[in-house]
Amino acid sequence: MHRRNFIRILGGGCVALTTLPMAACSSSFPDEAVAAWAGPSASASLAEWALAWALLSPSAHNMQPWLVDLKEPDTITLYVDRERLLPATDPWFRQIMVSQGCFIEALLIALRERGMETQLELFPSGAFPARTLSDQSVARIRWRRGGSVSSDPLFAQLQRRHTAKDAYDTTRPVSPEGLQQLLSVSWPESVAVGGSVDRERVAVLRRLCMEAAEVEIRTPATVLESQRLTRIGPDEILQHRDGVSLNNPAVRAIAALGLFDRSQVPPPDSVAFKSTRQHYADACLSAMGFAWLSTEPGRVGEVEAGRAWLRLQLQAMTLGLQLHPLSQALQEFPEMDAPYRAMHQNLLGEASAQRVVQMLGRVGYGSTPSATPRRELRAIIRA
Ligand SMILES: Cc1cc2nc3c(=O)[nH]c(=O)nc-3n(C[C@H](O)[C@H](O)[C@H](O)COP(=O)(O)O)c2cc1C
Numbered sequence: 001m002h003r004r005n006f007i008r009i010l011g012g013g014c015v016a017l018t019t020l021p022m023a024a025c026s027s028s029f030p031d032e033a034v035a036a037w038a039g040p041s042a043s044a045s046l047a048e049w050a051l052a053w054a055l056l057s058p059s060a061h062n063m064q065p066w067l068v069d070l071k072e073p074d075t076i077t078l079y080v081d082r083e084r085l086l087p088a089t090d091p092w093f094r095q096i097m098v099s100q101g102c103f104i105e106a107l108l109i110a111l112r113e114r115g116m117e118t119q120l121e122l123f124p125s126g127a128f129p130a131r132t133l134s135d136q137s138v139a140r141i142r143w144r145r146g147g148s149v150s151s152d153p154l155f156a157q158l159q160r161r162h163t164a165k166d167a168y169d170t171t172r173p174v175s176p177e178g179l180q181q182l183l184s185v186s187w188p189e190s191v192a193v194g195g196s197v198d199r200e201r202v203a204v205l206r207r208l209c210m211e212a213a214e215v216e217i218r219t220p221a222t223v224l225e226s227q228r229l230t231r232i233g234p235d236e237i238l239q240h241r242d243g244v245s246l247n248n249p250a251v252r253a254i255a256a257l258g259l260f261d262r263s264q265v266p267p268p269d270s271v272a273f274k275s276t277r278q279h280y281a282d283a284c285l286s287a288m289g290f291a292w293l294s295t296e297p298g299r300v301g302e303v304e305a306g307r308a309w310l311r312l313q314l315q316a317m318t319l320g321l322q323l324h325p326l327s328q329a330l331q332e333f334p335e336m337d338a339p340y341r342a343m344h345q346n347l348l349g350e351a352s353a354q355r356v357v358q359m360l361g362r363v364g365y366g367s368t369p370s371a372t373p374r375r376e377l378r379a380i381i382r383a
Contacts, residue, residue, distance in 0.1 A: 027248045029373055030234045033241050036374035039159060046114060046143075047076055048377060053110035053158050055374050057310060059099035060327065061086055061229055062242050062372055066103050069137075069382045076107060077124075078139045081380070084242075085133075088225035089216070092131040092332050094302050098358055100138045101306020106158060107141055113155045117146030127299040138303065154185075157314040162371055164322035167282035168364030173197065174289040178319065179363065182291060185315035187308035190295055192355070194347060197289035197363070205290050208346060209362070212329035212339035213280035217273065219335045220265045227262040231373075241373040284326060287362030291323065292347050294355045305358030316363070323361045330357055 040052035047070050059065060065084040069077040078100065085096055104120065111118050118141060125136040174197045183195050196202060216222050229243035232255040237245045246252075254260050266272035293308050295301030309325075316323035329336070329343035343360070344352040 028370065029245060029247055030238050033237050033245070033373035034371045036377070037159060037371040046111075046116075049114070050107050050110040051076070051380070052377055053155075054103045054106040055377055055380065056158055056161070057099070057102040057106045058161070058163055058313065058325075059102065060090060060095035061226075061244065063096070063099065063229075064242055064375055064380065065096050065099055066380050067382055068380055072140075072142075074143050076141045077137045078104065078141070079135070079137050079382075080133055082133060082135075086225060086229075088219075088221040088333060089327075089331055093133050094330075094332065094356075094358070095327060096133075097138075097299055097302035098306040098309065101303040101308075102310040103306075104139050104141065104303065105307035105310040109152045109155050109158065111141070111143050112149055113151045115145060115149050115151075116143035117149050118143050122300055122303055130298060154311060154314040154318070157317040160317050161313055162369040163313070164324055164366045164369040165279075165283060166366055166369070167286040168288055168322065168362070168366040170286050170288065170364075172288065172365045174321065174363050174365070178321065179289055179291070181319055182312065182315055182321060182323070182363065185311050187311050188304040190301060190304050191308040191358075192294050193291065193308070193312075194294070195289065195291040195363070202287060202289060204346065206285050206287050208329055208339060208343050209284040209287070209326045209360075210281060212331075212336065212343065213284060213326075214277070215336050215339055216328045216331070217276050217280065218268075219333065222331075222333060222335075223265050224263070230262060232260070237373055241375045245373050283324065283362065286364065286366075287326075288364035289362070290360060291363055292357050292360040294348060294351075294357045296354070297356045301356065302358055309359045309361075312361075320365070321363055322366045323363055325359055325361045327360065330360060 036052065036055050040049040044052060051068060055064070063084045063086065065081045067079040067081040069079065080096060080100065085093060090096060108118050108120060121140045123136070123138065124140050128134045128136070176197055179195050179197050183193050196205070226244065231237045231240050231243050231245045233247060233252045237247060260272065291312060293305045295305050313323050329339040332340065344357055347357050347360070348355055
């Protein structure tokens with residue numbers, strides 16, 4: 001007799017998974033959605049070649065909020081794609097700006113790999129005011145062939161970098177030396193870095209991260225935003241190639257039966273709520289260390305922190321470590337106020353009133369994650 005797996009769904013009903021047609025289901029993403037990870041095409045111009053690497057950058061919710069203009073020769077001008085924001089979880093667009101920094105740093109690393117001397121000008125028309133965006137550019141990156149430009153050893157990691165979101169191996173501590181090696185990578189001067197593998201401090205930070213996650217998954221606006229950006233199954237993944245992509249057979253089956261209504265907040269006794277909570281608990285409570293970046297408040301600091309974050313994640317790859325952002329406690333929507341203040345106080349102490357923690361990530365050893373979808377390169381190039 002078949003062992004039946006019952007899944008309890010949003011409204012409280014049950015589905016027997018053996019009744020569902022899942023024989024041909026695979027959890028891996030459709031090839032086309034992850035084609036960008038094969039690297040630039042052989043016929044790419046230098047700008048397209050560098051952009052193809054930058055497209056592999058991390059971004060909040062995998063929104064890929066980048067738009068580039070290639071009209072000026074030997075120049076890439078970067079804009080925020082204002083269609084690709086996260087108004088509930090990121091109401092001041094801070095994470096969107098950090099994501100710009102990740103992209104810029106990857107571009108610079110790629111251009112140097114081709115022997116180019118680069119010049120980065122941030123906010124050529126002036127930095128956007130705090131908490132607002134503008135149609136002006138975020139950055140202009142120019143290049144020319146340099147005499148003695150050395151390539152960046154982190155280039156080799158661009159194609160290998162992925163964000164590991166599953167539980168880490170809690171039997172495998174991160175040594176203080178390992179943390180130091182991680183933090184020894186170079187980055188913009190305006191960014192201060194911190195980190196800890198101290199057991200007691202890590203225990204406190206794990207709890208703070210979990211408390212913040214609880215707030216996020218109990219706040220209707222942030223839950224609905226995440227659900228709106230959840231892509232289930234090959235068709236949706238291929239259509240969007242962004243957001244949170246889920247392709248495992250059980251979730252696909254539930255969605256196919258119309259039993260996961262992404263326009264509704266799942267009640268706390270539903271499978272959807274419990275499995276999201278479990279996912280956060282697995283991640284937060286298996287952190288074996290933490291690393292964080294802070295800057296002065298403002299758009300320049302946010303972008304510079306993004307540049308530093310990319311370098312840190314690439315360095316983690318070099319060391320065989322995983323580095324996974326846990327951004328919940330850093331988010332600025334009103335319900336997050338108490339965890340936000342507690343996290344800033346813990347990480348920055350007295351400086352917490354004058355500085356902003358731009359990124360916080362857990363460190364540890366875990367399984368190798370798979371590549372996440374990316375849109376086509378032409379989707380980010382302005383006509
Ligand atoms: C500013 C920023 C904030 C992020 N915050 C989170 C987070 O809180 N939780 C998480 O799982 N991933 C977070 N990420 C990682 C993204 O989800 C990830 O980069 C994206 O899904 C693409 O996947 P990849 O990094 O494996 O290419 C963040 C990334 C950035 C740049």
